[in-house]
Amino acid sequence: MRLGFALALLSASLIACQLVFMQILAIVQWHHFAYMVISIAMLGFGAAGTAISIFRAWLLRNKDFLLPVFSIATGIAMELALRLNNSTHLSFDLYHLFIDRTQFWILALNLLIYFLPFFFAALVIGLIFSAWVAKIGKLYFANLLGSGAGGLLALVILSMFLPWQALSLCSISAMLSGLLMIRKEKPLRIIMLTGTVLLFSCFILAKPVGVKPSQYKSLSKTLNMPETSVIFQKPGIYGLNQLVSSPFLRYAPGVSLAYQGKIPVKKAIYTNGEFAGVISENWNRESHPAGFTTFALPFELASLDTVLVLHAGTGYFVAHALRKGSQHVDATESNNTLVSLMQSALSSGSGSLYNHANVVLHNIEARTFIESGKKKYGLIILPVLDAFGGSTGLHAMQENYTLTVEGFERAWKRLRPDGIMTVSSWLDYPVRTPLKIASTVAEMLKRNEIDDPGAHIIMIKSWGTITFIISRNPVDEEKVAITRAFCDSLFFDPVFMPGLKEVERNRYNAFGDPALFEMLDKIFAGSMNYHDYSFHIQPASDNKPYFNHFLRLRSLRELSGLYQQQALPFLELGYLIVLITFIQVIILAIILILLPLFFRKAGKGSRMPVLIYFGAIGLGYMFIEIILIQRFILYFGTPVIAAAAVISILLISSGTGSYVSGYMKPAARNVMGVMAIIITCSLLMIIGFNTLLLATIGCHILVKTLVAVVIIGVPGFFMGIPFPLGLRKTSIGNESLVPWAWGINGCMSVIASPLAILIAVEAGFMWVMLSAVAVYLMALVVAGKTWNYQAYKPKWH
Secondary structure, three states, X not given: OHHHHHHHHHHHHHHHHHHHHHHHHHHHOXXXXXXXXXXXXXXXXXXXXXXXXXXXXXXXXXXXXXXXXXXXXXXXXXXXXXXXXXXXXXXXXXXXXXXXXHHHHHHHHHHHHHHHHHHHHHHHHHHHHHHXXXXXXXXXXXXXXXXXXXXXXXXXXXXHOOHHHHHHHHXXXXXXXXXXXXXXXXXHHHHHHHHHHHHHHHHHHHOOOOOOOOOOOHHHHHHOOOOOEEEEEEOOOOOOEEEEEOOOOEOOOOOOOOOOOOOOEOEEEEEOOEEEEEEOOOOOOOXXXXXXXXXXXXXXXXXXXXXXXXXXXXXXXXXXXXXXXXXXXXXXXXXXXXXXXXXXXXXXXXXXXXXXXXXXXXXXXXXXXXXXXXXXXXXXXXOXXXXXXXXXXXXXXXXXXXXXXXXXXXXXXXXXXXXXXXXXXXXXXXXOHHHHHHHHHHHHHHHOOOOOHHHXXXXXXXXXXXXXXXXXXXXXXXXXXXXXXXXXXXXXXXXXXXXXXXXXXXXXXXXXXXXXXXXXXXXXXXXXXXXXXXXXXXXXXXXXXXXXXXXXXXXXXXXXXXXXXXXXXXXXXXXXXXXXXXXXXXXXXXXXXXXXXXXOOOOHHHHHHHHHHHHHHHHHHHXXXXXXXXXXXXXXXXXXXXXXXXXXXXXXXXXXXXXXXXXXXXXXXXXXXXXXXXXXXXXXXXHHHHHHHHHHOOOOHHXXXXXXXXXXXXXXXXXXXXXXXXXXXXXXXXXXXXXXXXXXXXXXXXXXXXXXXXXXXXXXXXXXXXXXXXXXXHHHHHHHHXXXXXXXXXXXX
16 A cells, blocks of 8 residues: 555656756747657666666566665655756757757757656556566556646646756655655664655755756846846746846837837736736826827727727737727736736736726636637637747647637637637738738638638738738728728838739838739639649648648758758757657667667567557557647646646556456457557547537536546547557466566657657647557557467467
8 A cells, every 4th residue: 555655656756757847948948848748758768677677686686786776766755856968068958959069969968858857756656566466457547547646746846846846846756655664573674764755855955946947038138138137036837937127128019110109118927938018007197109100000990899808918919909999808818827817916917907897817828719609709819920030840749729720610600790800910021921811711711601712801911910801891992991001100001902903012112022912812813823822832731730830841952052051040959859859868778778689698589579568659649639638628728737637547547447457357359359449539539529528618617527527538438558568468377578568568658749749730639649549550460469378378379
């Protein structure tokens, strides 16, 4: 009982640490390093399986001493990982990776540093599994139950503590699990190890460590200004929210040169080091810079009695709607900590914007809100895309269901007959973002049987921004006249609208890429061949919700030839870093897992079925887990809650399945039946998953939780059976292959995480799920051909 509790505590600490690492790396670098953490965690488990396979006899002989030592080492490695990565010689910067070759090796060293806590913890788990293989079902249940609880624990501590403080809690918790594993009849060992834990815990508390964000993060660049500082910070599950004060910080995106007023100093909020919005206490003054931007045109064309602002942030567009006299503004913002700050601590400093009588704030993801209601609006405002100067593809791997064709279509259906929706973007060069918006809008209008999409579009541009206006009714002459007058008064250029003359497009703000106008005409005329363009500008879809993914790998050589050293901004660092870490973890997996195993003396003929079976279930499990997380982002409206819900439900249900597997015979018919159920569940998800989610997305949270438990828990229960059942069967014929099989499973899980993301980006989620079906089918075939015999060895030699 004590061992099972200690195992559950260690597993909970490890999963919580994994999520905290993701949060810390999102602050230090960017969000796409989350995939790296998942892979590194799996690498630690795979390498531990290999180590146990090679040194099995010695490890089992000394397990009573090694189990608490490795658990305590896990906690120490968690804390030291952050401190080492903060050091001068080991700090890594994403931007430098493509101009400084040494950064490749520093990244590899970073991977190894983060690898250590997972490796030590996996040694403990694998050693327990190997020593008590007869109780593998119950022990695996404790492991997965603790892991599931760790996912929920991470949400709690990240909402209450700063990320580095949360990591220290994980560290101390892991060390405490080690103390629980010490045998009572070893008093000297108890004293020594308890003293070590107390000393290190005191060191953590006495010398806390923070994080050092990349010098290229928005916050870092802002703090370079004189007399600028962070005056307030608050943690949350969406990230670390920091309020910055500076006498030089002003905000007027894309303001017209016609504006002659004063742009006031403002405080700004940054989330995970990235700009989230400004705090403006004088938002309701009459002459405001927001009225002198391309973003202001929709407010001149639409009926403003009902306005919906999606991804409202700190309320830039909400304030403008109120200034223009809107009587009702619905605003969505998923960052619950930001919402809480705006309604409480920052309320007076923001002119009580989010406490205004005409504003209703919805703490939910934009797409989820659109799907779950029926109210119609005169104006729907989508967020401004990209960033001034470009974001170098840092958001290429980030899902955005609001900007898919289906997302635009749902927003379109929430418009009144006379309503309009608008979305704006910073201009990039060569042009990408505006063209992808145009292709998405054109596809959406075609789906709604609009024969002439261009008749519903108005586009205008300034020196740096471009604004789209999509009208529910065809654009009439009055709207065209208002647009022309607006552009002439503020020195803007109409880019697309009925009756537009070519000379009007570049009158005030000459754009250096003439392809913009030519391709826009082709897109709205339906004659655009997307494959002829160097960048990926096809519409994003719910199956591939990566709106900011523009890079075509086949275009890399062309871009390098055209722009040479200046090609970096077009290389999509978010996509390439996943690709590079994918390559690195494969190399590390081969070195740390596969090579040592293949040099062992065990008969080679007995390895192939183990390789196929355990490798297949490792790939299949991770593929399904990642797809479930992606799909439930839309359902629950928040990525963090979706990830925690999927991980927790999946691990707990898999742990329950593992527990039940202890009462099953490791026979071919049993494992084949389980595999058949998993495959059936996967196929059902492919067929009806989206329909069920969209049908219940507007229900109460309790109903949605019940739906999630069923959708995730049923396949999760059966997905927890093949691994322990396979280990038991393997131990019958060749017990030394048990840790080897565990290592292979871990190796394939290492590869599965980034591979699933790359497949999703290039081919879509459906192909990831079909890949999961294929590998589980492969495991079924292997089990059917080999498990009909009493032991593996005679058949597999």
